[in-house]
Amino acid sequence: MAEHTPTPSVVLEHPERIPGYDYGTERAASSPLTLEDLERLKAAVSLTADDEQALREAAEVLADQADDMVTAWRARLGRQPWLGGYSGHPDGSPNPEYSAASKPRFDRWIIDACTRPLDQRWLDYQHEIGLRHTAAKKNQTDHADSLDQIPLRYVLAFTAVIVTSARQYLGARGASPAQVDRMHAAFTRSVMLHVTVWTRAYVDNGRW
């Protein structure tokens, strides 16, 4: 991160102004999951009340780094030419308008993953995010010219980059090693919870 680009204040303070960010609105999908399903998934990732507190603390550390994180993740994706058609035009050539349109939502996801209560609104918007990775809804929000789904394997595999790279950002504001460990474990659990719920959009209920 030679050049530091602070996270834009609209992402942090007025996410409702981000185009296509439909958290808590009627434009978001309705999740097929129940709140009981969610409780079971929280138990499965082992997300505790202390983790939720650690996530609130992580949000303060990550807030002005979220834009940098997404920039770095995308740079890494950009070095894998076979992925180009998912974020670029179908032929893999860059699609700067699409990238610019989706970035504030990606930035905001980092903050949401640390701060949003795990409730019906959360379930609904996570399902919306899942659908936006599949042929059901990809490209619609931004009217983008791009391939019509991101294969599930790349969504899952890239999770490794998100959770491993998060550690350096969590440690970049002077937290003790023990506190970095605590925030990093909580963030990992939260990310896996999110990604797991997104996969519902890819998989028939009988197998999911």
Next chain:
Amino acid sequence: MAEHTPTPSVVLEHPERIPGYDYGTERAASSPLTLEDLERLKAAVSLTADDEQALREAAEVLADQADDMVTAWRARLGRQPWLGGYSGHPDGSPNPEYSAASKPRFDRWIIDACTRPLDQRWLDYQHEIGLRHTAAKKNQTDHADSLDQIPLRYVLAFTAVIVTSARQYLGARGASPAQVDRMHAAFTRSVMLHVTVWTRAYVDNGRW
């Protein structure tokens, strides 16, 4: 880990003697993935040559702890009664024979995840593991009386427990904090690579 149960030597030294452990044999499934698919997934999780070296070092740290790790993971699963039917009998009651039969393979997976070359044999056995979580092959290896698949959402969600809990084991043998970080990141990438490949058994190729 009040009581320390060393990993049995057969797991470490003679895995070919573990019943049902079909790594590198003709009994393992044939993976539908190509070696090029695998190279792309390695890039997607960002697994580098240095990570592969860090995994070899992690294997030395984890070797005599693998059995403890699986014991601890299963204890956590055991506190989620709605999961009981996947490892126990279909009604959720314990199935000690099935648990005992599958444990050496689970222990060995930890070692394999740190040491096995990522080649065709690796692809084939990972697909076999994936199938053994689904209705295609669950219970067959051990002739077990148990539910016939583990829903994908729990396989994915539990990955968070595997990768977060691994940190304490990686740090339990005196490695420096920087070395624990290095081994933990590599282990996380390896686990996500494995789990991603397992999901192929759940998902039609067009979406996967």
